[in-house]
Amino acid sequence: MELNEQNLYQRQTGLKEFGEAGQKKLSQAKIVIVGCGGLGNPVASYLAASGIGTMHLIDFDKVEVSNLHRQVFFKTEDIGKPKAFVLAQHLRMINPFLKVFPKTMALTKENALKTLEIFDLIVDCTDSLPTKYLLNDAAILLNKPLIYGSLYKFDGYVATFNLKTPNGYSTNLRDFFPEIPKTQVPNCAEVGTLNPIVGIIGLMQANEVIKVISNLGDPLVNLLLVYNSLNNQQLKIKGKAKVNRDTILELWDQNTYEDARCEVQLKDWLITSQEMKEKKGQFHVISVIEDPEFELPFNVNETIPFKQFNSEKIDLNPSKKYVFVCRKGINSYAATSQLKVKYPNLMIFSLEKGIENF
Amino acid sequence: MELNEQNLYQRQTGLKEFGEAGQKKLSQAKIVIVGCGGLGNPVASYLAASGIGTMHLIDFDKVEVSNLHRQVFFKTEDIGKPKAFVLAQHLRMINPFLKVFPKTMALTKENALKTLEIFDLIVDCTDSLPTKYLLNDAAILLNKPLIYGSLYKFDGYVATFNLKTPNGYSTNLRDFFPEIPKTQVPNCAEVGTLNPIVGIIGLMQANEVIKVISNLGDPLVNLLLVYNSLNNQQLKIKGKAKVNRDTILELWDQNTYEDARCEVQLKDWLITSQEMKEKKGQFHVISVIEDPEFELPFNVNETIPFKQFNSEKIDLNPSKKYVFVCRKGINSYAATSQLKVKYPNLMIFSLEKGIENF
Amino acid sequence: MKIKTLFFGVARDIVGKDELLIDVQGNTTIQDFEARLLNQYPDFSDIRNFAFAVNESYVDRNYSIQKNDLIAVLPPVSGG
Amino acid sequence: MKIKTLFFGVARDIVGKDELLIDVQGNTTIQDFEARLLNQYPDFSDIRNFAFAVNESYVDRNYSIQKNDLIAVLPPVSGG
Known part of the structure; x- marks a missing residue:
């Protein structure tokens, strides 16, 4: 046919x-x-x-x-x-x-x-x-x-x-x-x-x-x-x-x-996947992912589900460098920006575009 | 990723x-x-x-x-x-x-x-x-x-x-x-x-x-x-x-x-697409397709929708060769086999596998 | 009583409509209903192979139709 | 009166069930019903953006719930 x-x-x-x-x-x-x-x-x-x-x-x-x-x-x-x-x-x-x-x-x-x-x-x-x-x-x-x-x-x-x-x-x-x-x-x-x-x-x-x-x-x-x-x-x-x-x-x-x-994120508060891989081990990594069973592609030092995240209750160590991570880099950026209000001079970053693009 | x-x-x-x-x-x-x-x-x-x-x-x-x-x-x-x-x-x-x-x-x-x-x-x-x-x-x-x-x-x-x-x-x-x-x-x-x-x-x-x-x-x-x-x-x-x-x-x-x-069809009562193309014009072609708007790939001499098909009411001319056609070659075979009872010695064929495989 | 009847598959082709309101006497069984459809629409020649549902439940032919029943006429289908 | 309520999308996640029988007084509007859900389940913080349907019709917040109503709680959804 x-x-x-x-x-x-x-x-x-x-x-x-x-x-x-x-x-x-x-x-x-x-x-x-x-x-x-x-x-x-x-x-x-x-x-x-x-x-x-x-x-x-x-x-x-x-x-x-x-x-x-x-x-x-x-x-x-x-x-x-x-x-x-x-x-x-x-x-x-x-x-x-x-x-x-x-x-x-x-x-x-x-x-x-x-x-x-x-x-x-x-x-x-x-x-x-x-x-x-x-x-x-x-x-x-x-x-x-x-x-x-x-x-x-x-x-x-x-x-x-x-x-x-x-x-x-x-x-x-x-x-x-x-x-x-x-x-x-x-x-x-x-x-x-x-x-x-x-x-x-x-x-x-x-x-x-x-x-x-x-x-x-x-x-x-x-x-x-x-x-x-x-x-x-x-x-x-x-x-x-x-x-x-x-x-x-x-x-x-x-x-x-x-x-x-998806508001504009400040470049100064972001870290790329590339940079994070290169400087592996130099950061204190905090995940704000809700799902306790989500498997991350790297080790994290701490997990604070975003719903429980409260910058008032968090004490950071000024001698450390922090990276917040989540799936898409949106909640982690929100966490970062809240802590930047409390600790404006600390090294705190959000993983740009999240773990999905790591 | x-x-x-x-x-x-x-x-x-x-x-x-x-x-x-x-x-x-x-x-x-x-x-x-x-x-x-x-x-x-x-x-x-x-x-x-x-x-x-x-x-x-x-x-x-x-x-x-x-x-x-x-x-x-x-x-x-x-x-x-x-x-x-x-x-x-x-x-x-x-x-x-x-x-x-x-x-x-x-x-x-x-x-x-x-x-x-x-x-x-x-x-x-x-x-x-x-x-x-x-x-x-x-x-x-x-x-x-x-x-x-x-x-x-x-x-x-x-x-x-x-x-x-x-x-x-x-x-x-x-x-x-x-x-x-x-x-x-x-x-x-x-x-x-x-x-x-x-x-x-x-x-x-x-x-x-x-x-x-x-x-x-x-x-x-x-x-x-x-x-x-x-x-x-x-x-x-x-x-x-x-x-x-x-x-x-x-x-x-x-x-x-x-x-x-899909019962077995007798080879003697079938004509292939190939044969029909080669002997074009030598047959009296009758379509038993129901749909009046269905477009056929060749000219037909007559159309009798299968629901109205009744071998008792059909008179065939012994000097002609007949080919019945339908979409899949199932109803046309049924028509052929009914007419073969009435006209056992006439040249009556069903287009094998139907127009869909023409 | 007027019985709302839905037609699916080839049953819709035969009736020409998705649904009909069919006037039914008391004590009408599905078997009677089937015979009546066949009588009215001779193309329902295979209706004995159809399934009938009342109010979204399959019913046997001896089910007696009640007021406000919703009937569905379901032919076997074979496309895939 | 017990009102059968269906939960879709994230509303089902919040309630943990497909449906609930919710006991409602006379003269309860959808607005009252919404407030009550929010009170019982604080995760309904976005409930003002949800749609409510009664017996498969969209209703405004001032609709007064009647006996035998079937309510559907419909959050906006965005997946694609």
Whole structure:
């Protein structure tokens, strides 16, 4: 059987509910997938295989070892390469008719509207709360549907936001969660997940994209679907569209959409992995990781789980040099900066970018 | 970050509910995935990435163009290669610690018990009803859990069958569907599907495997989960374990577990694609395909949808040569054999293996 | 009484709808209900192989339909 | 009245359970309910950012809890 579009999609076009008409709608669609990790992997792959015409992939990050357990389209040989490019490469090999454009970049308030305005539909596969609000608000300002997905451990959420309906635009993220939480729960220590819920949520997003574009079935409109993979409990929470475009315009002006946890860190208070390896043994190392079973790649002198960390109760020895460490270098920096208030002249450092990048 | 098992699974082992103990259980598990198509693709990939220790992959088939829209781990360059081997190759590239053994073979009543007895758990990713009953009955005779998945168009079913519980073995396929349907609904013309439901059901199967092996959460025990991807409706049908091992033993003796549709076809009544191409124009070609919009790769003289086909009402011209065609060569063979009763001496042929292999 | 009935798989194809409200007399068993569906939709020729669930529980053919029951009609499926 | 309450995401971590039966007086609003959870589980420090659903509908904080309500406690989630 020849490799052509007709043969490639025959198991879809043969469906009377979908047919050649549905296939044509997919082929004419131009969508953007923001985030090429656990959600972006299956969303992009299944949508590419289904015959979406044009797909842009956006991710600022590179493939890491610890991604592979849930980002199953990445191979060990891809470690260190930009996620968007690696994913695009796979998509080209499964569907040569796809027009795919990978972009290694971070979406910000400054570039979001310009970047997103050319698409019919936006898929949120990011793993950052401020970016999720940035995408939500940008989608509303641009009058575009947003296919939302997110998860925590064993639970996932999915919805089709801001779809134009006869009754106006449908609900958006702020109808369920009005404000960007200031303190993310939980913060630094990424809690992890088992991979099936990541795939389930991603596939449900792909399903929404196909439903919306081919005008088939009932998309998750004015609904937030909640799935618990531990007991297969599903809720579909009905919402009311209240937060409208005018409100979002005001919020857009007020918000920076930056991750409060990723504030600029002072270089003087940081130590690189390189430097720490070179000067091994010269530091008193304190871990502020919560998980007592987390195995560190080096010996530490002390462990103070960050929740119990209180600079008032800590006495440091002025003749020693201290290094605080955690997984991502965020809580360790917070500990360092608190102690710098108490001991401004002491040698106290935070391991830059954390143990994950050691 | 170094590529080792600790780093690969850190986002799972960091979960207090799962931890190193859960990871160890996965690594010690030995499972078999029967069927490497739409369900087997994601099931094998996600389970390999999660750190299952030993995985056997069984499929008798090769990658075809029309598979690629839903079997998204296969590339165009894999067309014509054995599915189990291609899938195993991908798994090795995403997890070098996996022990994977691909087998290109068909499971039959004769080899099933011997083939399946060495595993802790069986995953049914097949697309044949008789094979699903074969796997179900074999799993019961071998006292092994079976992770069942199947689908039709936009709907999918998932369950964990025959799990040993404090109250005995849980429900199996025959508690919901006691007998192997004699006439498959619908038969020859594979109706097709959109790819997200295939992925959703596959991921739910992977989720069951992880739950069962790591003893986490509540597997779908004494339940048949039904998911409608068009409106995201989910039902969890409670069942009672009634069909026990003794009954299955009797059924095992009675059943052949062969697909009634795939009975041996007489060579004399068949014409190959090759021959039909060579003798183009010499035949009166009749299509028995149901779908009026199905596009054929050649001209046909007549179309009689198989449901309306009735040999009593058909008059053939003894001076002509006839070829019946359909998608897979099953209904066209049925038409041919009925007409051969009426016109034993006429030249009537069925296109061998159907248009899909033309 | 009007009984909400959900159709899955090929049953949806045959009925042409996700769900129907079906008017049912008292003392109607699932077996009666099955016969009635077959009578109304002759394409249900394989319905004896289908599973029926009431309020998310599998029921035998002798189950007697009650007011406010939610019926699901579940054909065997074989895709994979 | 005993109110069945489901906990998702980090709320499940904090409570340590998928669901609880919580004894609630008449005229209790979601706002009261939220305060009570925070009081009982101080780790709910971000609960003002959580969504509450009753019988699968999003509710405002001034919703008054009724008998037989099923409450879902839904924290924002950010994984992807």
